[in-house]
Amino acid sequence: VQVGDHRLQPPVPVAVHHVAPIALGEQLAVGVGLGLGAVVFATLLLWRPSFLAVVTAAVLISVFELSGALEKGGHRPPRTPVLVGAVAMAALAWTRGPSGLVIAFLLTVFAVLLWRLGDGPVGYLRDASAAIFVALYVPLLAGFAVLLLAPDDGAARVLTFIGTVVCSDVGGFAAGVLFGKHPLARTVSPKKSWEGLAGSVAACVLIGTLLITLVFDGPWWGGVLFGVAIAVTATLGDLGESLIKRDLGIKDMGDLLPGHGGLMDRMDSLLPSAAVAWLILSMVAPV
Numbered sequence: 001v002q003v004g005d006h007r008l009q010p011p012v013p014v015a016v017h018h019v020a021p022i023a024l025g026e027q028l029a030v031g032v033g034l035g036l037g038a039v040v041f042a043t044l045l046l047w048r049p050s051f052l053a054v055v056t057a058a059v060l061i062s063v064f065e066l067s068g069a070l071e072k073g074g075h076r077p078p079r080t081p082v083l084v085g086a087v088a089m090a091a092l093a094w095t096r097g098p099s100g101l102v103i104a105f106l107l108t109v110f111a112v113l114l115w116r117l118g119d120g121p122v123g124y125l126r127d128a129s130a131a132i133f134v135a136l137y138v139p140l141l142a143g144f145a146v147l148l149l150a151p152d153d154g155a156a157r158v159l160t161f162i163g164t165v166v167c168s169d170v171g172g173f174a175a176g177v178l179f180g181k182h183p184l185a186r187t188v189s190p191k192k193s194w195e196g197l198a199g200s201v202a203a204c205v206l207i208g209t210l211l212i213t214l215v216f217d218g219p220w221w222g223g224v225l226f227g228v229a230i231a232v233t234a235t236l237g238d239l240g241e242s243l244i245k246r247d248l249g250i251k252d253m254g255d256l257l258p259g260h261g262g263l264m265d266r267m268d269s270l271l272p273s274a275a276v277a278w279l280i281l282s283m284v285a286p287v
Helices: 021-046 048-072 080-096 098-119 124-149 154-179 195-213 221-246 270-284
Strands: 183-185 188-194
Touching: 021 048, 021 154, 048 080, 048 098, 048 124, 048 154, 048 188, 048 221, 080 098, 080 124, 080 270, 098 124, 124 154, 124 270, 154 188, 154 195, 154 221, 154 270, 188 195, 195 221, 221 270
Parallel strands: none
Antiparallel strands: 183 188
16 A cells, blocks of 8 residues: 555564463472472471471372372272371371381281272272272381481481482483483383483482581491482382373373472372481481
8 A cells, every 4th residue: 555655564463472381380380399398498497297297298198199090090999098097107107116107007008908898809909909009109108208307306307308309300300401312211201311310310429428427427428328329219219100100191190289290290209219218317327
């Protein structure tokens, strides 16, 4: 269109940039992670028994999530005896130590076997085995975090354990992004690499050695052992949960935490590492 000496051009479309859903998801994930970290620090530093309540609540939610995921795979684990047993394991680990944790677990197994009788013989072994697996995977392993918390310096022990697991995730992610070329377990978790595992080990050894020597006045080799063990168990825990999810055909264990999935998706590396952390700290930094 021409008016006088001026040509009117069609308006040029202005590109409108929207915030990508992934970016928003990452922001939510960071916010949720910081919130969970703040709860852990606050309960540990202000009043240790309040952290016990946090652990128990996290275990109960994770039992619900894992049981629900197994139901999608055709299993029907009875939840009630596992939930009651989870509370018993946390309570007896706090008051009676390792023997109390083991006794509570065995009683939970016995309760599962009896409870499932009420639904008849069809699928009895399948359902009872699934429930026992849930009891072992979540409340029994989480009970070792309670054992770490029980001594007078329990807050330092739990923070050492959690901090080292976090360093495993951070070190593995950074090394995997920068150098990752060789898959660690392609069919289970394609994004994990041997280079990432090396980064996890390096980060955990560094922080483990510093914490064991400075906080607990333990031997340097104890810190190296602690770091290597946590890096390996945290990685295996992550791979183990990924394997379960692939077997069940699900992406996440739940949707409670925006950007993270379910709470169980955040517990995967912590649960097996708690047992190893308690064992090694008992040796290199005895109470």
